[in-house]
Amino acid sequence: MVTAVTNTEPRRRNRRGEGGKLRDEIIAAALALLDEGGDERAVTLRSVARRAGIAAPSIYPHFADQPSIMLAVVQQEMDALATVLREAVDNAGPDARARLFALCNAYLDFAKLHPQRYRIMFGGLWTPSVEDTSITDADLDSLGAGAFTLLADVLGACVEEGIAHGSDDLFGDAVALWLGLHGLAHQRAVVRKMPGPADVGDRLIRALAHLK
Amino acid sequence: MVTAVTNTEPRRRNRRGEGGKLRDEIIAAALALLDEGGDERAVTLRSVARRAGIAAPSIYPHFADQPSIMLAVVQQEMDALATVLREAVDNAGPDARARLFALCNAYLDFAKLHPQRYRIMFGGLWTPSVEDTSITDADLDSLGAGAFTLLADVLGACVEEGIAHGSDDLFGDAVALWLGLHGLAHQRAVVRKMPGPADVGDRLIRALAHLK
DNA sequence: TTGTCAGACTTACGGCCGTTAGCTTATGGA
DNA sequence: TCCATAAGCTAACGGCCGTAAGTCTGACAA
Numbered sequence: 113m114v115t116a117v118t119n120t121e122p123r124r125r126n127r128r129g130e131g132g133k134l135r136d137e138i139i140a141a142a143l144a145l146l147d148e149g150g151d152e153r154a155v156t157l158r159s160v161a162r163r164a165g166i167a168a169p170s171i172y173p174h175f176a177d178q179p180s181i182m183l184a185v186v187q188q189e190m191d192a193l194a195t196v197l198r199e200a201v202d203n204a205g206p207d208a209r210a211r212l213f214a215l216c217n218a219y220l221d222f223a224k225l226h227p228q229r230y231r232i233m234f235g236g237l238w239t240p241s242v243e244d245t246s247i248t249d250a251d252l253d254s255l256g257a258g259a260f261t262l263l264a265d266v267l268g269a270c271v272e273e274g275i276a277h278g279s280d281d282l283f284g285d286a287v288a289l290w291l292g293l294h295g296l297a298h299q300r301a302v303v304r305k306m307p308g309p310a311d312v313g314d315r316l317i318r319a320l321a322h323l324k
Numbered sequence: 325m326v327t328a329v330t331n332t333e334p335r336r337r338n339r340r341g342e343g344g345k346l347r348d349e350i351i352a353a354a355l356a357l358l359d360e361g362g363d364e365r366a367v368t369l370r371s372v373a374r375r376a377g378i379a380a381p382s383i384y385p386h387f388a389d390q391p392s393i394m395l396a397v398v399q400q401e402m403d404a405l406a407t408v409l410r411e412a413v414d415n416a417g418p419d420a421r422a423r424l425f426a427l428c429n430a431y432l433d434f435a436k437l438h439p440q441r442y443r444i445m446f447g448g449l450w451t452p453s454v455e456d457t458s459i460t461d462a463d464l465d466s467l468g469a470g471a472f473t474l475l476a477d478v479l480g481a482c483v484e485e486g487i488a489h490g491s492d493d494l495f496g497d498a499v500a501l502w503l504g505l506h507g508l509a510h511q512r513a514v515v516r517k518m519p520g521p522a523d524v525g526d527r528l529i530r531a532l533a534h535l536k
Numbered sequence: 537t538t539g540t541c542a543g544a545c546t547t548a549c550g551g552c553c554g555t556t557a558g559c560t561t562a563t564g565g566a
Numbered sequence: 567t568c569c570a571t572a573a574g575c576t577a578a579c580g581g582c583c584g585t586a587a588g589t590c591t592g593a594c595a596a
Contacts, residue, residue, distance in 0.1 A: 134543085153365070157584060167545050169585075178584075235447055235514045252516075279527075287520030288504075288527045295507025302447045304464075308499030315491075315500045319531045340563050340572060369554060381555075382574050390554070 135174040135184075137164050142185050146228045155182065176246035182232065183247055186255060189229050193222055194258040201266060208269040209323065215266050216293055216317045219259075223297035230301045234294060263290055267321060277322040289320040335377040347386040347396075349376050354397050358440045367394065388458035394444065395459055398467060401441050405434055406470040413478060420481040421535065427478050428505055428529045431471075435509035442513045446506060475502055479533060489534040501532040 141163035145155045157178040161168040175181045200218035204211045223230040233256070264286035271278030271285075279285055296313055300306050309315075317323075338345050353375035357367045369390040373380040387393045412430035416423045435442040445468070476498040483490030483497075491497055508525055512518050521527075529535075 156582080158582075168583095169546090169587095170544055172585080173543080231447075235443075235510060249516075281521060284521040284524060284527065288524050288531065291507035291511060291520075291524065291528065292500075292504045292532070293507070294511060295503035295505070298447060298510055299503060299506060304461075308503075309493060309496040312496060312500050312503065315496065316503065316532070319500065319534065320504070320528070322531065335574090337562070337573060340565095346573085368552080370552075379575050380553095381557095381576090384555080385573080 134164075134166070134170070138166075138171060138174055138181060139184050139188060140164075142181050143189075143229070146185070146232065147226065150228050152182070152228075152232050157181070179245040179247055183251055185229075186233050187251075189226075189233055190256050190259065193219075193233070193256075194262065196222055197259055197262055201262065208266070208273045209275050212266050212270050212321060213314075213317060215263060216289075217313065219263075219293055220297055220300075220313050223301055227301035230297060235298055260286070260290060270321060270323070275324060277324060279322075285320075285322070289317070292316040292320045346376070346378065346382070350378075350383060350386055350393060351396050351400060352376075354393050355401075355441070358397070358444065359438065362440050364394070364440075364444050369393070391457040391459055395463055397441075398445050399463075401438075401445055402468050402471065405431075405445070405468075406474065408434055409471055409474055413474065420478070420485045421487050424478050424482050424533060425526075425529060427475060428501075429525065431475075431505055432509055432512075432525050435513055439513035442509055447510055472498070472502060482533060482535070487536060489536060491534075497532075497534070501529070504528040504532045 138160060142155050142160045145159055145163055146152060149155070157171060158168045160181060161171055171181070175184070197215055197218050200214045201211050204214035264282060267276070267286050267289060268278075268282050270276040271282065293313075293316065296316060350372060354367050354372045357371055357375055358364060361367070369383060370380045372393060373383055383393070387396070409427055409430050412426040413423050416426035476494060479488070479498050479501060480490075480494050482488040483494065505525075505528065508528060
């Protein structure tokens with residue numbers, strides 16, 4: 113994670129050849145605004161510039177428009193999520209069931225820890241109808257593929273080891289499981305107080321993974 | 325459902341004592357903008373007024389601020405959803421399993437038919453942090469209670485008839501089932517092309533209702 | 537030491553927003 | 567017929583937005 117930008121003193125200009133550093137600072141500023149504000153509408157081009165301590169037009173050498181700042185944020189956080197999930201699985205030992213629960217709980221924890229990020233990652237409204245922005249369809253389609261593949265793999269291992277009743281369609285089962293996780297994660301991220309029992313996450317996992 | 329407002333001719337003023345009619349026209353205009361635009365940001369106070377064929381300040385006698393227009397839209401659509409679900413259950417006959425599937429599929433159909441409405445109803449970002457708006461917490465808490473109660477009832481009937489493996493916590497089971505439905509409905513409403521098999525909805529219902 | 541140019545900045549334009557203050561008009565009871 | 571008033575309008579303010587055009591400045595090769 114990149115540290116938040118809080119200093120108000122005039123920013124020190126980057127050295128020659130290091131202009132690209134500002135790109136990361138812009139992303140970090142956008143992320144900070146998102147986490148604090150709890151509203152993606154607060155992440156405007158100008159507010160990002162203010163937060164990063166630069167003038168608004170200074171963003172243009174690094175990003176074509178405001179939506180592409182958001183895309184960069186989402187891409188970065190998708191990678192971060194995939195990394196977190198991978199680490200959780202690796203640290204869970206060899207047991208397939210434990211690996212599945214570690215993966216799913218890490219997913220839910222990420223959403224609980226960063227609700228605003230989760231919202232824009234999986235339900236975000238940061239592209240004003242994709243047209244008239246610089247964002248392509250390919251940009252959007254590839255998002256989150258790594259994390260999902262990992263889920264399918266771990267679930268597949270459970271089926272192979274006989275821990276879970278697998279259907280003939282592993283991909284479909286993985287999608288269903290992810291949708292359940294997403295429903296919980298998203299609702300938690302959106303609502304102020306989530307109703308229901310505390311172990312609703314475990315219930316979803318057990319039911320949707322068809323654990324024996 | 326209220327018909328969309330499309331005429332551009334100067335609007336006929338309402339008769340005396342019928343000023344309240346404009347309130348419904350405003351809600352209808354906001355709904356139309358939402359359905360078309362696919363972006364709640366397009367539903368501004370001014371754009372709603374334009375769509376309704378009135379001047380922007382003419383909204384204020386009927387709504388305190390822009391968020392409360394959205395709240396009225398959401399409340400209306402929550403009622404509409406509850407009605408649709410109730411009708412689906414009533415038309416499904418006496419079989420508890422058929423009633424449950426009718427309910428769940430009606431829910432998913434609503435979301436598929438009106439993705440933008442679904443989004444603001446269950447994940448909406450139409451209150452800029454609730455503070456400094458005229459919206460109270462009570463307004464938000466009561467939303468969707470009717471529809472959920474119906475789901476819990478129909479699921480409970482399945483358990484009573486021995487169709488489903490009920491746990492000791494019917495409420496929790498209903499929440500879990502709803503979260504699964506919501507995950508699918510929301511993702512369909514947000515993403516352009518939903519991956520996964522076509523029957524993923526049925527899979528979610530069967531698994532989360534613990535149908536035998 | 538000096539000149540160049542990457543890495544920023546200042547200024548400005550037009551647009552849409554929410555909201556306030558005060559005005560017009562047509563409806564319908566007297 | 568008249569006129570009180572409900573219903574809705576016009577004008578305007580301040581604010582924030584995205585973006586274009588042109589300007590400054592300091593790090594570094596020569």
